[in-house]
Amino acid sequence: MSDIKKFMYVNRKAPYGTIYAWESLEVVLIGAAFEQEVSMAFVDDGVYQILKGQDTTEIGVKNFSPTYSALGDYDVNKIYVEKESLEERGLTVDDLLDLKYEDEDDDWAEKDSIKVVTSKELAEILEQQEVVLSF
Template sequence: MAIKKFMYLNRRAPYGTVYALESLEVVLIAAAFDQDVSLAFMDDGVYQLVEGQKTDGIGMKNFSKTFHALGDYDINQFFVSAESLEERGLSVDDLMPLVWEDEDDDWAEKPSIKVVPNAELTKIMSEQDVCLSF
């Protein structure tokens, strides 16, 4: 069966609701299915990738560290809306430095996060076969 393009659309901040955590749990499982996986972060979803999350004070697990593991599972297409970042006074420097190793390029470390304008996100989205929203 042909490989399908799956997009995981994340528009909610972590911790206030469970969507971000349980979306990440789906992505971890998706890694085992050899499909073409990409993650889109828009609106408050960009806060899922912000560096320096510390959850000791709320008694919840800091699951942001799990994003670092995704590169090892060939999940390395993180598309972040440039407009959503800018609206929130954030830039790519505020996000976790997620990387993956490119086996076709002598295992060079490459960034997984790509900040793209909504116009490009539109194009990427239009190429998807399945879009899972959380």
């Protein structure tokens, strides 16, 4: 398994209503050990996964939103959020978790992992992928 492939995880579902978001994140974390070229996309209701301020205490299930902040440590730092999906939901990037990573090629400078892209840009990014895992 020496070859490196471009993997993209496409998230299109909201958290908590169904388990897909959480189990998808588990795949991303496990997948990080395989040292592939990984990126994530948040589209449609998937953008709700990375909304700030999630608190699940009163529904009694695990709040997994802090886990997204760990993605940078797993070298998952290409996180694309579709602009049109945000706008359709009345959201901006300020409503989202502040996801950061340390760039080892730039003296470990802290950088934003989230990049808001238009659907046209995301379509091009999707075209470049070799494996698309959708959740």
